[in-house]
Amino acid sequence: MAWFVYILRCTDDSYYVGHTEDVLARVQCHQNGRGATWTAARRPVSLVFEEEHLSETAAVARERQIKNWSRQKKEALVAGNSTTLKALSRCRGLHGRPKM
Numbered sequence: 001m002a003w004f005v006y007i008l009r010c011t012d013d014s015y016y017v018g019h020t021e022d023v024l025a026r027v028q029c030h031q032n033g034r035g036a037t038w039t040a041a042r043r044p045v046s047l048v049f050e051e052e053h054l055s056e057t058a059a060v061a062r063e064r065q066i067k068n069w070s071r072q073k074k075e076a077l078v079a080g081n082s083t084t085l086k087a088l089s090r091c092r093g094l095h096g097r098p099k100m
Contacts, residue, residue: 003059005066007049007078010042015074017066019059023050049078 004023008016008030016039020026029035030045039045053059066074069088076084 003053003056005051005053005059005062006047007066007074008039008045009048009078010039010045012042014038014042015048015071015078016042016045017063017074019053019056019063023047 001021003019003021005017005019006023006026008018008027010016016030016036018026018036026035027045027047030039031043033040033043035045051062053062066077069077073085073088076082076088
């Protein structure tokens with residue numbers, strides 16, 4: 001059974017990152033106010049990204065990784081902008097702020 005990581009854009013333009021086995025059913029839960037407290041207060045939501053994983057463990061690890069990213073980095077992922085994503089992935093402690 002496949003697992004998915006997904007990103008929702010909320011009505012206040014914030015992002016919500018989650019994981020599930022059934023993306024469409026989970027998005028509907030969020031739309032109905034039963035998905036998460038965060039999204040219940042920021043409806044309607046729209047699905048802007050989904051990514052398939054082979055196990056729940058892999059999906060949860062990826063969800064945690066994305067949740068720790070900056071808004072700018074999440075936006076690059078959603079847009080499929082690998083150049084910006086790579087630039088934002090550089091260690092700022094070693095390389096300073098990325099040039100864009």
